[in-house]
Amino acid sequence: MTQSVKTLFLFAFVAVLIIGTGMVQSWNSALLILNMGLVSAVMALGVNLQWGIAGLFNVGVMGFVALGGLGVVLTSMPPVQEAWSAGGLRAIGALVIIAATVAASAYIWRNFRKAWLVAVVLIGGLILYRMVRDPGVAAIEAVNPAVSGYLGGLGLPVLFAWPVGGLLAAGGAWIIGKTALGLRSDYLAIATLGISEIIIAIMKNEDWLARGVKNVIGLPRPVAREIDLQNNPGFVEAAAGYGLDATTASTLYVKLSYSLLFAIVLVIVLVLAQLALKSPWGRMMRAIRDNEVSARAMGKDVTFRHLQVFILGSAICGVAGAMMTTLDGQLTPSSYQPLRYTFLIWVMVIVGGSGNNMGAILGGMIIWFLWVQVEPLGQGLMNILTAGMADGSALKEHLLDSVQHMRLLTMGLILLIVLRFSPRGLLPEK
Amino acid sequence: MDFLNALVALSNFVLIPALAYGSQLALGALGVTLVYGILRFSNFAHGDTMAFGTMTVVIFTWMFQSMGISLGPLPTALLAIPFGIAVTALLVLGTDKVIYKFYRRQKAKPVIIVMVSIGVMFVYNGITRLILGADEQRFADGDRFIISAREFKALTGLREGLAFKTTQGLTILTAVIVVILLFWFLNKTRTGKSMRAFSDNEDLALLSGINPERVVMVTWLIVSALIVIAGTLYGLDKSYKPFTYFQLLLPIFAAAIVGGLGSPVGAIAGGFVIAFSEVGITYAWKKVLRYLLPENLEPDSLVQLLATDYKFAVSFMILVIVLLFKPTGLFKGKSV
Numbered sequence: 024m025t026q027s028v029k030t031l032f033l034f035a036f037v038a039v040l041i042i043g044t045g046m047v048q049s050w051n052s053a054l055l056i057l058n059m060g061l062v063s064a065v066m067a068l069g070v071n072l073q074w075g076i077a078g079l080f081n082v083g084v085m086g087f088v089a090l091g092g093l094g095v096v097l098t099s100m101p102p103v104q105e106a107w108s109a110g111g112l113r114a115i116g117a118l119v120i121i122a123a124t125v126a127a128s129a130y131i132w133r134n135f136r137k138a139w140l141v142a143v144v145l146i147g148g149l150i151l152y153r154m155v156r157d158p159g160v161a162a163i164e165a166v167n168p169a170v171s172g173y174l175g176g177l178g179l180p181v182l183f184a185w186p187v188g189g190l191l192a193a194g195g196a197w198i199i200g201k202t203a204l205g206l207r208s209d210y211l212a213i214a215t216l217g218i219s220e221i222i223i224a225i226m227k228n229e230d231w232l233a234r235g236v237k238n239v240i241g242l243p244r245p246v247a248r249e250i251d252l253q254n255n256p257g258f259v260e261a262a263a264g265y266g267l268d269a270t271t272a273s274t275l276y277v278k279l280s281y282s283l284l285f286a287i288v289l290v291i292v293l294v295l296a297q298l299a300l301k302s303p304w305g306r307m308m309r310a311i312r313d314n315e316v317s318a319r320a321m322g323k324d325v326t327f328r329h330l331q332v333f334i335l336g337s338a339i340c341g342v343a344g345a346m347m348t349t350l351d352g353q354l355t356p357s358s359y360q361p362l363r364y365t366f367l368i369w370v371m372v373i374v375g376g377s378g379n380n381m382g383a384i385l386g387g388m389i390i391w392f393l394w395v396q397v398e399p400l401g402q403g404l405m406n407i408l409t410a411g412m413a414d415g416s417a418l419k420e421h422l423l424d425s426v427q428h429m430r431l432l433t434m435g436l437i438l439l440i441v442l443r444f445s446p447r448g449l450l451p452e453k
Numbered sequence: 454m455d456f457l458n459a460l461v462a463l464s465n466f467v468l469i470p471a472l473a474y475g476s477q478l479a480l481g482a483l484g485v486t487l488v489y490g491i492l493r494f495s496n497f498a499h500g501d502t503m504a505f506g507t508m509t510v511v512i513f514t515w516m517f518q519s520m521g522i523s524l525g526p527l528p529t530a531l532l533a534i535p536f537g538i539a540v541t542a543l544l545v546l547g548t549d550k551v552i553y554k555f556y557r558r559q560k561a562k563p564v565i566i567v568m569v570s571i572g573v574m575f576v577y578n579g580i581t582r583l584i585l586g587a588d589e590q591r592f593a594d595g596d597r598f599i600i601s602a603r604e605f606k607a608l609t610g611l612r613e614g615l616a617f618k619t620t621q622g623l624t625i626l627t628a629v630i631v632v633i634l635l636f637w638f639l640n641k642t643r644t645g646k647s648m649r650a651f652s653d654n655e656d657l658a659l660l661s662g663i664n665p666e667r668v669v670m671v672t673w674l675i676v677s678a679l680i681v682i683a684g685t686l687y688g689l690d691k692s693y694k695p696f697t698y699f700q701l702l703l704p705i706f707a708a709a710i711v712g713g714l715g716s717p718v719g720a721i722a723g724g725f726v727i728a729f730s731e732v733g734i735t736y737a738w739k740k741v742l743r744y745l746l747p748e749n750l751e752p753d754s755l756v757q758l759l760a761t762d763y764k765f766a767v768s769f770m771i772l773v774i775v776l777l778f779k780p781t782g783l784f785k786g787k788s789v
Contacts, residue, residue, distance in 0.1 A: 203776075209494070209564065210776060217703050217769035220703060228760055360696075370575075431582065432576055435572050435575025435576035438575060439573070442565070446565075
C-alpha cells in the first residue's frame with residue numbers, strides 16, 4: 024500500500040468514526056468532536072513544525088495556546104472606558120518600564136559585563152514598576168469588579184483575534200526563544216514547561232488584563248447565535264424542510280459554521296506548512312535537525328533558524344488557541360492543564376507521525392476522538408465489569424467513579440505503544 | 454527585643470518553612486540527578502512517580518489507622534513508608550523492564566527516552582487517579598506541633614510566636630539521615646562505587662566488569678526510596694494532591710539543574726537555593742522590617758516582591774540565570 028493510499032484510507036477511517044458518532048450518539052456531539060479535532064489538528068501542525076521538521080522539543084504548548092486565548096479577549100471585547108481612564112496610563116507605563124528594564128539590563132550585560140550594575144538596574148526597575156503599577160491596577164480592578172474590573176479589549180471583530188492570538192504567541196515565543204534556545208534538548212523542554220506555567224500564572228493573577236480566575240465570558244462570536252436563528256422564520260421553515268426541529272437545526276447550523284471556519288484555517292496552515300516543508304527552507308531545517316554540526320559547518324545559522332521555526336510553530340499554536348477560545352465563547356485561565364494542552368498535543372504528533380503534516384492532522388483528529396470517546400467506552404466497560412457486584416458496594420462505586428480518569432491511562436499506553444512498535448507514527452515522514 | 458522579634462518572625466515564616474521545603478526538594482532532586490547520571494535522561498515521570506508513591510503510603514496509613522496502629526505523637530505515615538517504597542519500587546522496576554530497557558539496548562537518543570518518560574507519566578498519573586482520585590487527601594496524624602506559637606510566646610515573652618510543626622522537624626531530620634545514608638552508600642560500598650564509576654564513564658565501567666543492569670536496578674531502588682520519602686514528607690507538611698506533585702516537577706528539575714545535573718551534592722544545594730529564593734521572594738517582609746527599621750522608615754506596603762502564585766516563576770528565573778551564566782550548574786554537573 025503506497026503512502027497516499029494509506030493516507031486516504033486513514034482519513035476515511037476518521038470520517039467513519041465521526042459519522043458513526045453522529046449516527047450512534049448524536050450529530051451535535053459528532054460536530055463537537057469534529058470542531059475540537061480541527062483545532063487540535065492545527066495545534067499538532069504547529070508542534071510538528073517545531074519537532075518533526077526542526078527537532079525542537081517544546082513542552083510549553085499550553086502557554087502559547089493560552090496566549091492565543093488571551094488574544095481573543097484583548098482584540099474582541101469592548102474596551103472598558105472607565106477602567107482606561109482610571110488606570111490605563113499607569114498599566115501601559117508599567118509594561119513600558121518592565122520592557123525598558125529588561126532591555127537596559129541586557130544592554131548593560133552585553134557591553135559592560137558588570138553583574139552588580141545589572142542587579143541594580145533590575146531591582147530599581149522592579150521597584151519603579153511596582154510603584155507605577157500597583158495604584159493603577161487597584162484603580163482598574165475597582166471599576167465595577169463584578170462584570171469588568173479589567174481594561175477590556177479593542178472591540179474589533181472576533182475573527183481578527185485569530186491572527187492577533189498568533190502574533191501574541193509569536194511575541195512570547197521570541198522572548199522564550201531568545202533565552203532558552205541553544206540549550207540542550209532536555210533543558211529546552213524544562214524551560215518551556217516552566218514558561219508555560221508562568222504564562223498561566225500571569226493570566227490567573229493579573230486581573231486587570233483579562234479578569235484572571237474570574238474569567239471573561241460572553242466573547243463575541245463569528246457565527247450566528249442559536250436564539251436568533253430560532254426566531255428567524257425563514258430558518259425554521261428551512262429546517263422543517265429537512266425534517267429537523269428549530270432547536271436542533273440551530274445548534275447544528277452554528278457548529279457547522281464553526282467547522283467551516285476552522286477547516287478554512289486548517290487548510291491554509293496545511294498548505295503553508297507543506298510549501299515550507301518542500302521548499303529549500305524545509306530541506307535546510309531537516310538538514311539542521313538531522314545533523315546540527317554539519318549544517319553549521321555548511322554555514323547555516325542554526326540558532327537563528329531554530330528561533331525562526333520556534334516562533335512560527337508557536338504562532339500556529341496561538342492561532343489554534345484563539346480559535347478554541349472563540350469556540351468556547353469564554354476565557355477560563357484555570358482550565359489550562361499541561362496534560363491536556365501540552366502533552367496530549369505531543370501524543371497527537373507522535374501517533375500521527377512526526378515530520379509529516381498530514382500525519383499531524385490525522386493524529387490530531389484520531390487522538391481527539393479517542394480522548395472524548397474513551398470516557399463513554401470506559402463507562403460501558405466498567406458497567407459490564409461491575410455488573411456482578413452488589414449495588415452500593417464501595418468498590419463498585421469507586422470503579423464507576425474513576426472511569427473519568429481512564430483517559431490519561433489510555434493516552435499514556437497509546438503513546439508508549441506507538442513509540443515502541445511504530446516510532447515513526449501512522450503516517451511516517453517520507 | 455525588636456531584633457529578637459524580627460528574628461523569630463523571620464524563622465517562623467521564612468527560615469523554617471524554607472528549610473523543610475528545601476529538604477523535600479533536595480530529596481526529589483537527588484532522584485532526578487541519579488536517574489540522569491546513571492540512565493542519562495531527564496525523567497519527566499518523576500513527579501507522578503512521587504504522586505504514586507505517596508498514594509501507596511496514604512493507603513497503607515489509612516489501613517494502619519483503621520487497624521488502630523499508631524506511632525503516638527509521630528504520624529502513622531512513617532510506619533507506612535517502607536511499604537510504600539516496596540510497592541513503588543516494584544512499579545518502577547517493572548516499568549524499567551517493560552519499557553526503558555528496550556530503549557537502553559537500542560541506545561536511543563535521550564530525547565526519545567524523555568518522550569517515553571512522558572508516556573510513563575501519563576500512565577502513572579492515570580493509575581494514581583484511578584485508585585485514589587484527583588482530590589486532595591489528608592493523612593497526617595499525631596501531634597501537630599513540636600512547639601506551637603502560643604507556647605513559644607508564653608515561654609519567651611516575645612510578641613512574635615514561633616510555630617515548629619512536627620512535620621517540619623521530621624522532614625529536616627529525615628532528610629539529614631537519608632542524605633547521610635545515601636552518601637555513605639555512594640562513597641563506601643562496592644555497589645555505590647560502581648554506580649559512580651558508571652555515571653562517570655560508562656565504557657570504562659563496562660570494561661572493568663560492572664554489570665550495567667545491576668547498577669540500573671540499584672539506581673531505581675534508591676530513586677524509589679528517595680521519591681517516596683520526599684513525597685510523603687511533602688504530603689505531611691502540606692497536603693497530598695496528585696496535580697501538585699506533577700507541578701513539583703519544575704522546582705525539582707530546577708534544583709537538580711541549578712546544582713548541576715548528575716551531582717548529588719549539587720542536588721541538595723540546588724534544593725535549598727530554590728526553596729529559600731521561592732519563599733523569600735514571595736514572602737511579605739513587612740512584619741520583619743517593622744521590627745528592624747526605625748519607626749519613620751516603616752514600609753506601608755507588604756514589601757512582597759512577587760505574589761505567592763508566581764512561585765514557579767522564581768524557580769524558573771533561577772534556572773534560566775544559571776543556565777545562561779553557568780550551564781553546568783553550581784557543582785559542575787554534566788552537560789552532554
